[in-house]
Amino acid sequence: MNSLLHRRFEHGRLMLHGRPYLIVGGELHNSGSSTRAAITESLDAAALMGVNTVLAPVAWESIEPEEGVFDFSIVDALIGAARTHSLHVIPLWFGTWKNGMSNYVPGWVKRDAARFPRIHTSAGTPIEAISPFSRSACEADARAFAALMRHLKELDDGETVLMLQVENEVGVLGDSRDRSRLAEEKWADPVPAAVLDALGRLDEGRLLGAVRRTGTARDSNWEGVFSEEADEAFMAAAYASYIDEVARAGRAEFDIPLYVNAWVDANAQSDGGEAGFALAGGVRPGEYPSGGPLRHTASIWRALAPTLDFLAPDLYFGTFDAIASEYAAIDGILFIPEMQCNRTGVEQMFRAVGELGAAGVAPFAFDIMAKDDPHYSDVTDAFRLLSAAGKVLEQYPDAEMHGFTLTGDKSTKRLFGDGAVEVSSSHLAETFPSERNGVGLVARVRQDLFYVIGRGFAVRTVDAGGSRTGWLAVEEVEPEGDDWRVRRRLNGDEVGGGQWIRLPALDQTQSELFPIRQNTRLSGILRASTYTY
The missing domain is CATH 2.60.220 (Chondroitinase Ac; Chain A, domain 3)
Structure with a gap:
């Protein structure tokens, strides 16, 4: 049976068994699902605090410690603990990249830089991030992700696993684009037809302004089309193509909704213009992950990664409502997989669900909050209240x-x-x-x-x-x-x-x-x- 009969999006809402389901979620801290003991501790906290859905990392290194040898014991423990507590799960595939870097790949990938080449900066220095132009890396990631999805399908009960995030906050850090040999070979090529076709759907912003200045000749290279914005457009196409190949391999095994999340840049007006906001978000490609699924690169992502259901923002900084609304407009779906876990986050959760029509929200690192944390009771109370809002939506979909x-x-x-x-x-x-x-x-x-x-x-x-x-x-x-x-x-x-x-x-x-x-x-x-x- 097609899994989407159980889990699909309609009019921006996640439908579970034909009824609207509001994701009152929480994302585990990075290591919150790294061992059986960590899973027990994290999901006990989730049940106590009242979330209905847990966003949990599944690291590539944890399921394929040796090439071609898969161990799903951590995944089994996660699904088992979720069912014990009547929780839903959204696995986060920490595959080739997490926050732009390649820290969660297996040791056999880390040690083989010849087979899995790294991104290089303009200084010629490699960084701890695999190049999205690496065919070997893409194929290996796709095989591992397909194996994970196949295993999840075998465990499926129609509702425990709601959807899945592919990679995490991808993009180049430390430079505006990859300068490795593989990247340079692609840099001089004409812009792919799919990207040129997507230009007509570009929203107002930096990329569109550059395209208007240069024109869109179909035989132009990246600089000829995108001028000073070429580096980021080039990387957006590379990451989107790579991730779509990984996503397609997984979806062929288990047909559930898939999405990617974005480290949001700081080029939107910030709330009150706080000092430090630019540092946290980054105003230039390379300060934030260049080529990630941002608002101004969304048309390239949607053209080259059609397997994904939507793009999602991680919102810690900036004008929350404005950025969230812009992401909602991209695919008609708003889901916020990471946000502040404090009183400010509580206020934003209510606006996201009640005013912006979010399918769900998920404060980050809720599972490591101590009960004496000054924000603990506010966050826990918000989970309970939003769960009630979810019941209202379930009973009255047209409310x-x-x-x-x-x-x-x-x-x-x-x-x-x-x-x-x-x-x-x-x-x-x-x-x-x-x-x-x-x-x-x-x-x-x-x-x-x-x-x-x-x-x-x-x-x-x-x-x-x-x-x-x-x-x-x-x-x-x-x-x-x-x-x-x-x-x-x-x-x-x-x-x-x-x-x-x-x-x-x-x-x-x-x-x-x-x-x-x-x-x-x-x-x-x-x-x-x-x-x-």
């Missing part, structure tokens, strides 16, 4: 959803096209003062029925069409199996006399200036219906 962050104590937002609901921090601050931003999402599943999920804000209905509106019934709920359990029904001053429902921040304390004791321990998940009068 209209809006996510938000409220900064300061005077922030107010009207949600939905008709402004039917207003969320505010100002109506909370007097009774429940907090330095934390309000964060949440509201889903309208019927014209008169809403799910309100989050912390640190108040919400009310807005009068419309000459009629007054109010809360008909407000219930504090929690997911229970395929349905919801009602913890309590709220009324009276708990809903502001029928106007403002208040959801205090996590671990909130009440202002001593307000003498009437209020409930600060709400679940953060409400089901609320409205009426007019």
Whole structure:
């Protein structure tokens, strides 16, 4: 049976057995799945913190310690532990490259630089990264990946493995392109027809500007077409072609969604222009991995790597919403496989899911958080709340959803096209003062029925069409199996006399200036219906 009957994307959502599935994920730290002991520790943490999906590295060196001799004991341990905890898994293939370098290849690959040549910089120095122009490396990686996918197919139950990431944050670091002998032989060749055909789909940006200045003669070489942007375009074509060959070999064995992730460059406006942002992301090719699946190289990637379902951004820096939206526009799918694992990341997760329609989010290194970490409770609570949002989407696939962050104590937002609901921090601050931003999402599943999920804000209905509106019934709920359990029904001053429902921040304390004791321990998940009068 075609595995895509179980796992496929529709309208930007991952469908699992025909129902929308929201990936409330977490990516393990680099060595979090390197041994049986590490897998046990990491997945115990995952179950405790409440993720539904684990993104776990599978290193080439761990499955093919000798050429042609495969050992899948680590993979078996990962899948077994996931099933024990009722978790889904997205394996991350750390094959030829991880973060631009070749640290996870087997020893027999590392030691044979003649067969598996390295990238060279302009100084003639090799770096610890295999050249994407190496046929031997591509063929060996493709064989190993196909073997992994074949083994996963043998283990498949239709749902444990959701999809798979091919390589990790590829691109050249330390130079704008590979200067090895193999690369130089290709550098003078005419630009491939597939790349030229993709130029008409280039988005506004550096590559398109260069192409407009040079023209697109079909017999031109890379510099003749891309001018000063030629190095990065050249490397994008090389990496995309290599990875598509690896992906095709794997997909022939196990037909599930595949994607690549990107170390995002710093050429987008950053949030507040923080010092250090450029250093972290990099503004020039080589400072960030040159040739990776970035927004300005996306058309080349999509033309030369059609086997991939989508490109995904790793978002630690920059204008989160803008970059995420740009990636969503490339393939109509937004999945964020790496992001901050802290309160800022929590705010971004809610906006990604509620406002940007993300199929899933996955903070990095959640599994090594200590319980006394100041962000631990926020991240764990966010996993629980977003899992509830996933249940809403599962039950109401056509729900209209809006996510938000409220900064300061005077922030107010009207949600939905008709402004039917207003969320505010100002109506909370007097009774429940907090330095934390309000964060949440509201889903309208019927014209008169809403799910309100989050912390640190108040919400009310807005009068419309000459009629007054109010809360008909407000219930504090929690997911229970395929349905919801009602913890309590709220009324009276708990809903502001029928106007403002208040959801205090996590671990909130009440202002001593307000003498009437209020409930600060709400679940953060409400089901609320409205009426007019």
